[in-house]
Amino acid sequence: MSSGPRDDDVLRWYVGVPIGTNPLILMDFATVLVLVWAFAITAVVLLQLFFGHSLTGEHIQAAARLATRLVLLAAAGFAIISFLLLRNRYTALYRLDREGLYCENMRMGWGEGGLGELSKSFHWRPFAVPPLRDPAKSVTKKVPWRLVDKVLPLEGTRTLLFKSGRGTAARVYCPDDGTFERALRFARAHIPEDARSGPEKELQQS
Known part of the structure:
Protein backbone atom coordinates (compact mmCIF):
# COMPACT_ATOMS: atom_id res chain seq x y z
CA MET A 1 0.00 0.00 0.00
CA SER A 2 1.44 3.35 -1.01
CA SER A 3 1.74 6.23 1.44
CA GLY A 4 0.97 8.75 -1.31
CA PRO A 5 -2.43 9.79 -2.66
CA ARG A 6 -4.29 8.30 -5.60
CA ASP A 7 -5.89 10.75 -8.01
CA ASP A 8 -9.28 9.05 -8.50
CA ASP A 9 -12.44 8.74 -6.38
CA VAL A 10 -10.39 8.44 -3.19
CA LEU A 11 -7.27 10.24 -2.01
CA ARG A 12 -5.41 8.62 0.85
CA TRP A 13 -2.04 9.39 2.41
CA TYR A 14 0.06 9.24 5.57
CA VAL A 15 1.91 12.30 6.81
CA GLY A 16 4.17 13.19 9.70
CA VAL A 17 2.98 16.28 11.58
CA PRO A 18 5.35 18.34 13.76
CA ILE A 19 4.02 19.62 17.07
CA GLY A 20 6.30 21.99 18.95
CA THR A 21 7.69 23.53 15.74
CA ASN A 22 4.38 23.61 13.86
CA PRO A 23 3.45 27.28 13.17
CA LEU A 24 -0.30 26.58 13.30
CA ILE A 25 -0.13 24.71 16.59
CA LEU A 86 6.15 12.77 21.56
CA ARG A 87 9.51 13.71 19.99
CA ASN A 88 7.83 16.63 18.21
CA ARG A 89 5.68 14.61 15.83
CA TYR A 90 2.71 12.37 15.27
CA THR A 91 1.45 10.47 12.23
CA ALA A 92 -1.84 11.28 10.51
CA LEU A 93 -3.79 9.25 7.98
CA TYR A 94 -6.10 11.26 5.70
CA ARG A 95 -8.70 9.96 3.30
CA LEU A 96 -10.85 12.10 1.03
CA ASP A 97 -13.75 10.40 -0.72
CA ARG A 98 -17.26 11.16 -1.93
CA GLU A 99 -18.59 11.31 1.62
CA GLY A 100 -16.04 13.70 3.07
CA LEU A 101 -12.86 13.64 5.14
CA TYR A 102 -11.63 10.82 7.34
CA CYS A 103 -8.67 11.58 9.60
CA GLU A 104 -6.83 9.35 12.03
CA ASN A 105 -4.16 10.90 14.25
CA MET A 106 -1.75 8.28 15.53
CA ARG A 107 0.98 8.29 18.14
CA MET A 108 4.05 6.30 17.16
CA GLY A 109 5.66 3.61 19.25
CA TRP A 110 9.35 3.54 20.16
CA GLY A 111 10.38 0.88 17.66
CA GLU A 112 12.25 1.25 14.40
CA GLY A 113 11.05 4.32 12.51
CA GLY A 114 9.05 5.44 15.54
CA LEU A 115 9.62 7.94 18.31
CA GLY A 116 13.15 6.68 18.87
CA GLU A 117 14.23 8.04 15.47
CA LEU A 118 15.45 11.56 16.28
CA SER A 119 16.11 12.57 12.67
CA LYS A 120 12.36 13.17 12.18
CA SER A 121 12.04 15.50 15.16
CA PHE A 122 13.27 18.70 13.53
CA HIS A 123 10.65 19.43 10.87
CA TRP A 124 8.46 22.53 10.93
CA ARG A 125 6.24 21.50 8.00
CA PRO A 126 4.39 18.22 7.37
CA PHE A 127 6.67 15.51 5.97
CA ALA A 128 6.38 12.14 4.25
CA VAL A 129 6.26 9.00 6.39
CA PRO A 130 5.58 5.33 5.62
CA PRO A 131 2.25 3.78 6.63
CA LEU A 132 1.96 3.25 10.37
CA ARG A 133 0.64 -0.26 10.96
CA ASP A 134 0.49 -0.53 14.74
CA PRO A 135 0.04 2.89 16.37
CA ALA A 136 0.47 3.17 20.12
CA LYS A 137 -2.71 5.26 20.23
CA SER A 138 -5.05 6.80 17.67
CA VAL A 139 -7.96 9.24 17.45
CA THR A 140 -10.30 9.38 14.45
CA LYS A 141 -12.44 12.15 13.03
CA LYS A 142 -14.93 12.38 10.16
CA VAL A 143 -16.12 15.56 8.44
CA PRO A 144 -18.83 15.20 5.75
CA TRP A 145 -18.72 17.59 2.81
CA ARG A 146 -22.08 19.12 3.77
CA LEU A 147 -20.42 20.61 6.86
CA VAL A 148 -17.59 22.24 4.89
CA ASP A 149 -18.27 25.79 3.69
CA LYS A 150 -14.93 26.35 1.99
CA VAL A 151 -11.33 25.19 1.85
CA LEU A 152 -8.58 27.64 2.77
CA PRO A 153 -5.16 26.61 1.40
CA LEU A 154 -2.02 27.55 3.34
CA GLU A 155 0.76 26.89 0.86
CA GLY A 156 3.60 27.80 3.21
CA THR A 157 2.71 25.03 5.63
CA ARG A 158 1.16 22.67 3.03
CA THR A 159 -2.07 22.66 5.01
CA LEU A 160 -5.74 22.84 4.04
CA LEU A 161 -8.22 24.38 6.45
CA PHE A 162 -11.73 22.99 6.10
CA LYS A 163 -13.85 25.92 7.25
CA SER A 164 -17.31 25.50 8.73
CA GLY A 165 -19.07 28.72 9.62
CA ARG A 166 -16.62 30.87 11.57
CA GLY A 167 -14.61 27.91 12.78
CA THR A 168 -12.32 25.27 11.35
CA ALA A 169 -13.81 21.80 10.99
CA ALA A 170 -10.45 20.16 10.25
CA ARG A 171 -6.84 20.76 9.31
CA VAL A 172 -5.48 18.60 6.53
CA TYR A 173 -1.69 18.31 6.45
CA CYS A 174 0.04 17.31 3.21
CA PRO A 175 3.57 15.85 2.96
CA ASP A 176 4.49 17.49 -0.37
CA ASP A 177 3.31 20.03 -2.93
CA GLY A 178 1.81 17.41 -5.25
CA THR A 179 -0.39 15.98 -2.50
CA PHE A 180 -1.36 19.49 -1.45
CA GLU A 181 -2.52 20.46 -4.95
CA ARG A 182 -4.41 17.21 -5.59
CA ALA A 183 -6.14 17.35 -2.21
CA LEU A 184 -7.13 20.98 -2.80
CA ARG A 185 -8.65 20.18 -6.21
CA PHE A 186 -10.43 17.13 -4.81
CA ALA A 187 -11.90 19.05 -1.87
CA ARG A 188 -13.10 21.97 -3.97
CA ALA A 189 -14.70 19.57 -6.44
CA HIS A 190 -16.76 17.98 -3.66
CA ILE A 191 -17.89 21.03 -1.70
CA PRO A 192 -21.59 21.76 -2.38
CA GLU A 193 -21.85 24.37 -5.13
CA ASP A 194 -23.86 26.84 -3.05
CA ALA A 195 -21.26 26.69 -0.25
CA ARG A 196 -18.33 27.94 -2.30
CA SER A 197 -17.27 31.55 -2.17
CA GLY A 198 -16.70 33.59 -5.30
CA PRO A 199 -12.91 33.17 -5.60
CA GLU A 200 -13.19 29.42 -5.04
CA LYS A 201 -15.80 29.10 -7.80
CA GLU A 202 -13.45 30.89 -10.18
CA LEU A 203 -10.57 28.57 -9.27
CA GLN A 204 -12.82 25.55 -9.68
CA GLN A 205 -13.84 26.69 -13.16
CA SER A 206 -10.31 27.59 -14.29
Missing part, protein backbone atom coordinates in the same frame (compact mmCIF):
# COMPACT_ATOMS: atom_id res chain seq x y z
CA LEU A 26 2.18 27.37 18.05
CA MET A 27 -0.26 30.13 17.09
CA ASP A 28 -3.10 28.23 18.75
CA PHE A 29 -1.04 27.66 21.86
CA ALA A 30 0.06 31.30 22.01
CA THR A 31 -3.60 32.35 21.89
CA VAL A 32 -4.37 30.00 24.77
CA LEU A 33 -1.47 31.41 26.80
CA VAL A 34 -2.70 34.97 26.28
CA LEU A 35 -6.19 33.97 27.42
CA VAL A 36 -4.80 32.15 30.46
CA TRP A 37 -2.67 35.18 31.37
CA ALA A 38 -5.60 37.59 31.04
CA PHE A 39 -7.98 35.29 32.92
CA ALA A 40 -5.53 34.79 35.79
CA ILE A 41 -5.00 38.54 36.24
CA THR A 42 -8.73 39.23 36.06
CA ALA A 43 -9.52 36.48 38.58
CA VAL A 44 -6.93 37.69 41.09
CA VAL A 45 -8.06 41.31 40.75
CA LEU A 46 -11.72 40.37 41.25
CA LEU A 47 -10.87 38.26 44.29
CA GLN A 48 -8.90 41.12 45.78
CA LEU A 49 -11.77 43.53 45.21
CA PHE A 50 -14.28 41.08 46.68
CA PHE A 51 -12.35 40.10 49.79
CA GLY A 52 -10.01 43.06 50.29
CA HIS A 53 -12.36 45.84 49.15
CA SER A 54 -9.38 47.73 47.71
CA LEU A 55 -6.98 47.51 44.78
CA THR A 56 -3.48 48.96 44.55
CA GLY A 57 -0.65 48.84 42.07
CA GLU A 58 1.06 46.18 44.17
CA HIS A 59 -1.99 43.94 43.87
CA ILE A 60 -1.96 44.28 40.09
CA GLN A 61 1.77 43.55 39.95
CA ALA A 62 1.29 40.46 42.10
CA ALA A 63 -1.53 39.30 39.82
CA ALA A 64 0.69 39.81 36.76
CA ARG A 65 3.51 37.81 38.37
CA LEU A 66 1.14 34.96 39.19
CA ALA A 67 -0.30 34.97 35.67
CA THR A 68 3.20 34.94 34.17
CA ARG A 69 4.17 31.94 36.32
CA LEU A 70 1.09 30.07 35.14
CA VAL A 71 1.93 30.84 31.51
CA LEU A 72 5.53 29.72 31.95
CA LEU A 73 4.36 26.52 33.64
CA ALA A 74 1.96 25.80 30.78
CA ALA A 75 4.69 26.51 28.20
CA ALA A 76 7.09 24.18 30.00
CA GLY A 77 4.45 21.44 30.07
CA PHE A 78 3.80 21.89 26.35
CA ALA A 79 7.53 21.64 25.59
CA ILE A 80 7.95 18.51 27.71
CA ILE A 81 5.01 16.75 26.07
CA SER A 82 5.91 17.86 22.54
CA PHE A 83 9.66 17.29 22.50
CA LEU A 84 10.37 14.71 25.19
CA LEU A 85 7.29 12.48 25.19
